[in-house]
Amino acid sequence: MKTFMPQIDRDRRKWWVVDLDGAVMGRTAVKVATILRGKHKPTFTPHLDTGDCVIAINASAMRVTGTRKPQQLAYYHYSGYPGGLKKVTFAQQMQKKPELAFSMAVRRMLPKNRLGRKLIKKLHVYAGPEHPHRAQRPEKLESLT
Numbered sequence: 001m002k003t004f005m006p007q008i009d010r011d012r013r014k015w016w017v018v019d020l021d022g023a024v025m026g027r028t029a030v031k032v033a034t035i036l037r038g039k040h041k042p043t044f045t046p047h048l049d050t051g052d053c054v055i056a057i058n059a060s061a062m063r064v065t066g067t068r069k070p071q072q073l074a075y076y077h078y079s080g081y082p083g084g085l086k087k088v089t090f091a092q093q094m095q096k097k098p099e100l101a102f103s104m105a106v107r108r109m110l111p112k113n114r115l116g117r118k119l120i121k122k123l124h125v126y127a128g129p130e131h132p133h134r135a136q137r138p139e140k141l142e143s144l145t
Helices: 025-037 090-096 098-107 114-122
Strands: 015-019 053-057 074-078 085-089 123-125
Touching: 015 025, 025 053, 025 098, 025 114, 074 090, 085 090, 090 098, 098 114, 098 123, 114 123
Parallel strands: 015 053, 053 123
Antiparallel strands: 074 085
């Protein structure tokens, strides 16, 4: 008996639209990472890219649970120089670039290898309700929010 290997057709990927207006960041990021990875399909293969593309809109309106978490949740960046550790809280990140906060949450849930770098390119996050992907006929994903 031969091992089944799915045929991947990049032109037949589905496009999902996720509205982050009022959605909890972590819970939504888990579901988006599942779609990007392809775990929602019966043809899931761990070492292949069988997932779909995701468009996330209204990233500036997403939230995190807890009253102090916007000040406690921090993003770190190290420049490589002594004293070059930069710290940005979630509240500051939401004011500057809210789409980066969500894409980082999803990226950290994907594999840390070549496949993960390929999967994150299928995620498109926008701060407002407008996006330039109208031609793909995306499907709304109501159950994520």
